[in-house]
Amino acid sequence: MSSTTKPSTVQRIEAVLTDEISIGELKPGMRLDEAKLAERFGVSRTPIREALSRLTAQGILIPGEKRGVFVAEYSREELAQIFEAMHEIEAACARIASQRLSLLARTEIEFAQAECISAAKAGDRAAYLRANEAFHLAIYKATGNPYMAEIATEFRRRTGPFRAKKFATKEDLARSAESHRELIDNIFSEDSATASNGMRSHMTESFVETLKAN
Amino acid sequence: MSSTTKPSTVQRIEAVLTDEISIGELKPGMRLDEAKLAERFGVSRTPIREALSRLTAQGILIPGEKRGVFVAEYSREELAQIFEAMHEIEAACARIASQRLSLLARTEIEFAQAECISAAKAGDRAAYLRANEAFHLAIYKATGNPYMAEIATEFRRRTGPFRAKKFATKEDLARSAESHRELIDNIFSEDSATASNGMRSHMTESFVETLKAN
């Protein structure tokens, strides 16, 4: 995603933690201990602190009342608010994407969808989760606006562990992958309203499932 | 804004730097030297680094190619993209706010506007800039959705120094404060489309002025 600079230590740590949280390996409410992480990554507390600090600045982690940082944990009400915001942003992304759709963007979306399908068929949960993220990311990128993509991605990360919980069985994966098809068609229709509404209903569905699982 | 916790050292530093950047005191492209800041705030480099790291995570600062961090500097194209994203978010905020408007929210918006007017009359540029931010913040808060407010605020901060440049004369302040009136009326109309479109044209105007000044 970023430029040609090789990943520095804190970038690496940040990326690993982000991934583990979005996959649901580190669960909401879990405490992250600086010393333990330092030992795990074989570095001192300093770069760990920097990574944790950045993650809290992004809202992925939240500082505890008195001490420690925790994986962000949201109540149903808070989740509803976050999803409302995501609704707006994702709908806007879908609309803009539908207007600007390039061949490259189309291809990348289809490619990501293919990955979703194959991961779903294999029943590989972690792979599906990553492919699903890549799919939505491809849509964001299709807007041609990195800043829209950035905030959409940010929300996606925050809700990662909660959305992850709704994928329990192989059928869940298959159903999700199928629903992508309709979404793609709506976006590829190149009609703003169709694309935007398509994304809204996709997000609503996602929210319903997420609430059930949490 | 936050809870009852007293501002820690890094929070204080972060807040001061954020303010100085949004006011335009620290200009885009300026380099921030860790050692100098450490001396200035009378602390060691450690908390400075943490503050800078958090600010880069928020996109307010950007890391230089090889070394140093700089106040984020955007080309006209990039500014256009950021403003496009702001358009979408602010429009959504205005729409939601118009639907949920509470007496408290109304009052706070009006109060912020009063501050804008008086700062404009006094010709106090810094005070107007702060009041203007408070005004928009009040609208975000009126959505009742802290997450919408959060991203809207984030974009506002990023574009702060660029928008700040368009306020050169006392007349600029007065004109801006006046245009708030129409925006308020549109939002208070409690009609979604009116509110949303009102905000869109306000933002478009803001963008035009910003481009002229940059």
Add this chain to the structure above:
DNA sequence: ACGCACTATTTTGTATACAAAGCTAAATGT
């Protein structure tokens, strides 16, 4: 006088040390 290389200095990244603030728990007093 110009270019190149090598050195010195600044600056960043990481580690370690230390002090302050919480938490745990045990011991003492009632």
Add this chain to the structure above:
DNA sequence: ACATTTAGCTTTGTATACAAAATAGTGCGT
């Protein structure tokens, strides 16, 4: 037996030290 305080242990925040990277500068050779 229960509450309260205090002692000890964890954990965090900040400072300092040190090593690696990068820039600037200096001198040397041609």
